[in-house]
Amino acid sequence: MKYVDEFRDPAKAQALAREIRDLVAGMGRARRRPLQIMEVCGGHTHTIFRYGIQQLLPDEVEFVHGPGCPVCVLPMGRVDDCVALAERPEVIFTTFGDAMRVPGSRKSLLKAKADGADVRMVYSPIDALALARNHPDREVIFFGLGFETTMPSTAMTVLRARAEGVRNFSLFCNHITIIPTIKAILDSPDLQIDGFLGPGHVSMVIGTQPYEFIARHYRKPITVAGFEPLDVLQSMWMVLRQIAQGRCEVENQYGRIVPAAGNAQALAAIQEVFELREFFEWRGLGSIDFSGVRMREAFSAFDAERKFTVPDVKIADPKACQCGEVLKGVIKPHQCKVFGTACTPESPLGSLMVSSEGACAAYYHYCRIDTSRLGRHGARAAGQTATRDAVANERAAAGAGHE
């Protein structure tokens, strides 16, 4: 397979769905609780909803949507820190676009921009560094966000800034790490996860070996998965096959991208620039030990947290917000009290509704929801999505869709 269409072939999707149904039928689980397979990564969540993959699976299997969207787990206090930095008159604050609308306790970065702060969207940290070169009279801060997937490009940009002697560039570091997060999920008493679809992009950097503890210590199977519909279906089949055979191993469906040992150059850059924080606050999940990184002392001149004062205040999520329960898979997005009413993609209350990889946004855009329990605005919005849902479901019925 070389081309995208081959990974979206409806006939192959149907064949895989049949294999999954046969496999599950052979397990004899009809009267027991459904098998819960967590897709850790928000990219998988998006694929699952966009292509109607849940609808292809038997009732005995369900996806639990994990916390693998870095925008979604950004706590309010860190957004407030971003706004405080962005509102300094000397600062050009740069960020990826999906972080612009994440609500803080006072405002989002988008609102700060509307109020006059110099906030600019960039496509990479290198763009932010170029801004710093072009504006030597200003302080350019890049909002570093994401798991190990985006960490290497941030680290390499900092290394380049140091090599070029660009002193007006700094990083507001909010990078997080995947392994302590999965461990926190496995230790959560609320959860009954039977297996994992491992994050493909992160694994491209860290490889598959760091997941061994999941199989060995926690006795859960995991398959590192790609992001096309057939990748997700095949990975689900691989995890279920492990369960059926009583195996707990780390398997790699995404071998065309993910080397077992990861990317040595990327890992070296991360290691040179960053060190683990003792703890890091996650939206809805609380503080998780060693789950975030900060810049090493040697790079303090490029560390916005050392260069400027940030409020660094913990802010509780709004009472109505149930992002934490969704992130832990305890409830489905549409079971949140404010889903589709006080919280919509146009006016998000929680961050899971902001990013396209957020579980709530995915449900909102692609799922049929019961409009009778939503208010006027939610009912209208749900009605707007109904047509798209019908198309998506039709495609699901005919196999994974072409988009």
Ligand code: SF4
């Ligand atoms: S609907 Fe909004 S508040 Fe509720 S869990 Fe989703 S993002 Fe959070």
